[in-house]
Amino acid sequence: MRIFIAGIDGYLGWPLALYLSQRGHVVAGADLFLRRQWVAEMGSASITPIVSMADRLLAFAEHYRQPLAFYEGDLRDYAFVEQALREFQPDAIVHLGEMPSAPYSMLDVQHAVFTQTNNLVSTLNLLFAMRDVPGCRDTHLVKLGTMGEYGTPNVDIPEGFFEIEYRGRKDTLPFPRQAGSWYHWSKVHDSNNVMFACRMWGLRSTDIMQGVVFGTRIDEMNGDPRLLTRFDIDQSFGTAINRFCAQAVIDHPLTLYGKGHQQRGFLPLRDSMQCLTLAIENPPPTGDYRVFNQFEEVYGVTELAHKVQKVGRELGLAVTVHNLENPRIEKEEHYYQPDHQRLLDLGYQPTHDIESEMRIMLVDLLAYRDRIESLRDVLIPDIRWDGTRRKVGFIESQ
Amino acid sequence: MRIFIAGIDGYLGWPLALYLSQRGHVVAGADLFLRRQWVAEMGSASITPIVSMADRLLAFAEHYRQPLAFYEGDLRDYAFVEQALREFQPDAIVHLGEMPSAPYSMLDVQHAVFTQTNNLVSTLNLLFAMRDVPGCRDTHLVKLGTMGEYGTPNVDIPEGFFEIEYRGRKDTLPFPRQAGSWYHWSKVHDSNNVMFACRMWGLRSTDIMQGVVFGTRIDEMNGDPRLLTRFDIDQSFGTAINRFCAQAVIDHPLTLYGKGHQQRGFLPLRDSMQCLTLAIENPPPTGDYRVFNQFEEVYGVTELAHKVQKVGRELGLAVTVHNLENPRIEKEEHYYQPDHQRLLDLGYQPTHDIESEMRIMLVDLLAYRDRIESLRDVLIPDIRWDGTRRKVGFIESQ
Numbered sequence: 122m123r124i125f126i127a128g129i130d131g132y133l134g135w136p137l138a139l140y141l142s143q144r145g146h147v148v149a150g151a152d153l154f155l156r157r158q159w160v161a162e163m164g165s166a167s168i169t170p171i172v173s174m175a176d177r178l179l180a181f182a183e184h185y186r187q188p189l190a191f192y193e194g195d196l197r198d199y200a201f202v203e204q205a206l207r208e209f210q211p212d213a214i215v216h217l218g219e220m221p222s223a224p225y226s227m228l229d230v231q232h233a234v235f236t237q238t239n240n241l242v243s244t245l246n247l248l249f250a251m252r253d254v255p256g257c258r259d260t261h262l263v264k265l266g267t268m269g270e271y272g273t274p275n276v277d278i279p280e281g282f283f284e285i286e287y288r289g290r291k292d293t294l295p296f297p298r299q300a301g302s303w304y305h306w307s308k309v310h311d312s313n314n315v316m317f318a319c320r321m322w323g324l325r326s327t328d329i330m331q332g333v334v335f336g337t338r339i340d341e342m343n344g345d346p347r348l349l350t351r352f353d354i355d356q357s358f359g360t361a362i363n364r365f366c367a368q369a370v371i372d373h374p375l376t377l378y379g380k381g382h383q384q385r386g387f388l389p390l391r392d393s394m395q396c397l398t399l400a401i402e403n404p405p406p407t408g409d410y411r412v413f414n415q416f417e418e419v420y421g422v423t424e425l426a427h428k429v430q431k432v433g434r435e436l437g438l439a440v441t442v443h444n445l446e447n448p449r450i451e452k453e454e455h456y457y458q459p460d461h462q463r464l465l466d467l468g469y470q471p472t473h474d475i476e477s478e479m480r481i482m483l484v485d486l487l488a489y490r491d492r493i494e495s496l497r498d499v500l501i502p503d504i505r506w507d508g509t510r511r512k513v514g515f516i517e518s519q
Numbered sequence: 520m521r522i523f524i525a526g527i528d529g530y531l532g533w534p535l536a537l538y539l540s541q542r543g544h545v546v547a548g549a550d551l552f553l554r555r556q557w558v559a560e561m562g563s564a565s566i567t568p569i570v571s572m573a574d575r576l577l578a579f580a581e582h583y584r585q586p587l588a589f590y591e592g593d594l595r596d597y598a599f600v601e602q603a604l605r606e607f608q609p610d611a612i613v614h615l616g617e618m619p620s621a622p623y624s625m626l627d628v629q630h631a632v633f634t635q636t637n638n639l640v641s642t643l644n645l646l647f648a649m650r651d652v653p654g655c656r657d658t659h660l661v662k663l664g665t666m667g668e669y670g671t672p673n674v675d676i677p678e679g680f681f682e683i684e685y686r687g688r689k690d691t692l693p694f695p696r697q698a699g700s701w702y703h704w705s706k707v708h709d710s711n712n713v714m715f716a717c718r719m720w721g722l723r724s725t726d727i728m729q730g731v732v733f734g735t736r737i738d739e740m741n742g743d744p745r746l747l748t749r750f751d752i753d754q755s756f757g758t759a760i761n762r763f764c765a766q767a768v769i770d771h772p773l774t775l776y777g778k779g780h781q782q783r784g785f786l787p788l789r790d791s792m793q794c795l796t797l798a799i800e801n802p803p804p805t806g807d808y809r810v811f812n813q814f815e816e817v818y819g820v821t822e823l824a825h826k827v828q829k830v831g832r833e834l835g836l837a838v839t840v841h842n843l844e845n846p847r848i849e850k851e852e853h854y855y856q857p858d859h860q861r862l863l864d865l866g867y868q869p870t871h872d873i874e875s876e877m878r879i880m881l882v883d884l885l886a887y888r889d890r891i892e893s894l895r896d897v898l899i900p901d902i903r904w905d906g907t908r909r910k911v912g913f914i915e916s917q
Contacts (some may be wrong), residue, residue, distance in 0.1 A: 230643065234640050241639070253906070287683065295695045301715075310635075317701075508651065
């Protein structure tokens with residue numbers, strides 16, 4: 122299949138290009154390198170030293186001996202999107218080209234506006250190009266959403282839609298979303314726009330409500346450091362397990378926000394690649410809008426910190442776990458029971474050995490101990506959901 | 520109360536300024552006059568000859584002998600929004616400053632992107648200004664949504680939220696939205712953003728899911744033609760009853776889209792003013808996000824066309840009703856039972872004499888027969904939901 126990756130320079134985009142190429146697919150991608158800028162704006166950098174796209178492409182060519190067309194440009198520019206699709210004629214588009222951080226979106230009005238307009242406009246441009254570029258009407262859009270779209274309702278979370286009875290009548294309706302940041306809401310807005318385009322124009326899409334991804338590598342990097350993906354640890358672009366592992370290797374306490382009783386769906390990077398590929402290789406029928414909840418298992422964040430602590434200690438690291446004042450406004454105690462059956466039905470085989478994955482990560486990150494140490498300052502958040510900006514303090518664990 | 524009307528030059532904004540001033544409130548408003556441009560872009564113009572804002576303000580001063588501060592500027596410019604709120608210090612903001620047309624938003628990718636970014640950014644700017652401008656944290660945002668956010672589900676439509684039982688557990692959740700155009704989705708996105716801001720920051724808002732408004736006047740125009748509001752009849756900015764009345768006075772068939780069995784909530788312009796004022800004068804508690812469904816009654820569009828026909832014939836007009844090919848993709852037969860209790864509880868007294876209102880409209884519009892005749896071409900739509908643009912044809916009534 123011919124697969125176009127929007128956001129191919131990112132944490133998921135780059136390994137996905139390798140993973141799909143390994144399986145014999147023809148890959149192209151687009152990027153504007155904004156992720157590198159955003160992380161720099163946070164005073165941070167990728168812990169894994171990532172090379173330029175030119176060098177990535179050179180290394181790719183050496184290992185994979187097949188073309189990888191790269192389009193440098195802005196997905197908010199319709200002419201750019203149109204030309205890329207017209208030239209490449211993809212069977213599937215994986216849209217990873219969005220601003221993916223909740224704290225970044227909560228910084229101030231400019232960042233909130235940027236997040237929502239950047240994410241909505243890129244998706245609208247892709248939808249219109251699929252409708253209007255000859256040969257692309259049947260292209261399958263694999264759109265990255267997030268489990269965070271649903272929030273933490275007091276009922277089970279289905280995969281996108283649910284049948285309800287209300288005042289004696291029945292209907293199947295989109296499951297209500299209750300996101301927790303401007304970023305998460307941008308994903309909800311996108312989901313609604315994609316659902317509408319499929320219904321209006323007979324486009325087809327898989328909307329992936331993905332959990333939190335963690336990991337430093339997939340096998341398809343072939344041990345070549347030029348093929349590594351980025352790995353962020355700052356408050357905006359570093360997510361829970363990744364940040365815990367970085368903290369563990371520099372003897373920094375693992376930081377839980379608030380009580381640390383929050384539960385979320387998680388999955389290793391290699392599982393994300395497997396799941397996205399299953400979605401791509403098993404497209405829905407034309408005109409169908411389907412939703413997958415994509416994660417391996419629900420974990421409590423405290424439980425995950427203790428797993429990192431256990432594995433870290435096995436590696437001789439002195440790991441402590443501390444609670445921080447919560448910079449976010451979120452429920453810290455909540456019911457959480459999301460369905461995640463559809464990818465299993467397609468053949469998803471979860472790794473399930475989360476501690477082995479953590480061990481690989483810690484060993485990988487030990488090689489970059491100095492880089493992490495030099496970025497120690499970015500590990501404690503200061504972007505607060507109430508609009509103020511000041512470092513949060515440690516609190517008693519609860 | 521001090522009330523700031525965003526979009527004060529529009530169909531609802533201008534009469535609301537008069538209505539509120541008559542009741543003793545102090546009004547200010549902002550506009551960039553985009554509505555005048557959009558209608559011109561549709562090849563049309565207001566049937567009522569509206570004067571410049573300078574002349575409107577002069578007439579206002581003559582009749583009302585109180586200040587009306589006008590801010591010309593772009594609500595997408597945060598600095599503009601911030602300065603206006605800082606200066607005026609409103610108790611309430613009525614946000615009518617959005618692009619309000621479904622067909623206009625469906626024209627092409629540029630219009631879809633414009634609609635969603637214009638509407639979202641203006642609302643985000645107002646929310647952040649309410650949070651950050653000293654003295655505005657407690658300001659009440661009256662945000663105009665639309666009944667079209669809900670679509671036409673097969674169950675009753677509550678006012679914003681509903682309690683459900685799902686797999687044996689209960690929760691109160693936002694009612695799922697199923698909008699039918701990029702414009703309507705922009706309103707859903709806005710509603711979600713406003714709900715989130717209230718939850719995060721303790722702002723307060725009333726989100727008005729308004730039905731289709733019709734009418735040429737309210738009493739507070741005092742018979743002065745300079746105080747008239749605009750009246751549009753083109754496919755994008757002219758809505759059902761207004762368009763029917765314009766068609767009736769030039770002997771053009773009243774045009775129903777498709778079978779004409781669609782049902783919608785409608786209300787006269789004077790009821791819209793009454794309802795908005797009730798919402799303003801009865802603000803919710805700080806931190807509350809409440810939703811009102813705002814309409815007088817649900818009518819079938821065929822039924823309304825026949826009412827216009829009846830009243831028109833009483834006035835000596837030869838009125839016919841014809842079905843057109845439907846340019847939209849929408850359900851033409853559907854269940855429709857939306858709640859609308861909350862405004863009644865606050866004291867809303869519906870006009871309920873829709874035929875009297877139609878008579879006033881027809882008499883008013885007969886004075887502009889030549890203007891309507893000169894715009895006859897804009898009465899048949901050509902913007903289709905499938906992305907093509909060509910005039911729809913007449914079909915047999917069904």
